[in-house]
Amino acid sequence: MPDKQQTLVLLKPDALQRDLLGEIIRRFEMKGLKIVGLKFVRLTEALLEEHYAHLADKPFFASLKQFMMQTPVVGLVLEGYDAVAEIRKVVGSTNPRAADAGTIRADFSMNMPSNLIHASDSPESAETEIKRFFKDDELFSYEKITDRYIFGEGV
Numbered sequence: 040m041p042d043k044q045q046t047l048v049l050l051k052p053d054a055l056q057r058d059l060l061g062e063i064i065r066r067f068e069m070k071g072l073k074i075v076g077l078k079f080v081r082l083t084e085a086l087l088e089e090h091y092a093h094l095a096d097k098p099f100f101a102s103l104k105q106f107m108m109q110t111p112v113v114g115l116v117l118e119g120y121d122a123v124a125e126i127r128k129v130v131g132s133t134n135p136r137a138a139d140a141g142t143i144r145a146d147f148s149m150n151m152p153s154n155l156i157h158a159s160d161s162p163e164s165a166e167t168e169i170k171r172f173f174k175d176d177e178l179f180s181y182e183k184i185t186d187r188y189i190f191g192e193g194v
Contacts, residue, residue: 076116
């Protein structure tokens with residue numbers, strides 16, 4: 040049986056501005072992923088410098104921070120079997136023009152950083168990123184009756 044995981048997704052300012060929040064969340068729900076955390080987050084420069092520390096030396100870093108602070112972002116914690124890998128399949132390649140047809144980025148985006156969404160890239164980064172954006176009491180555990188139909192008996 041695959042591992043049940045939680046992972047972080049951020050819906051970026053372009054998803055909010057283009058009224059795509061519902062469509063993007065719907066895709067995760069249709070995949071069978073469970074929403075265990077959901078909120079608006081106003082990103083600060085300090086939070087972005089921590090979150091994107093691996094990009095700090097890139098020439099586009101200042102404009103990335105400016106882009107991400109335009110509006111609040113929607114933070115989601117999703118749960119499911121192999122959630123990190125499954126979400127990255129649904130999201131598609133970082134470069135939307137290289138993303139597979141049918142993915143969120145391929146269907147709704149044409150450039151970076153306006154690629155609509157951030158998704159944790161490993162179980163380790165998911166754990167760190169969830170703690171960065173969500174407090175323990177903002178995450179919920181609950182049973183969904185549909186889990187047995189999506190994942191099979193005994194789930």
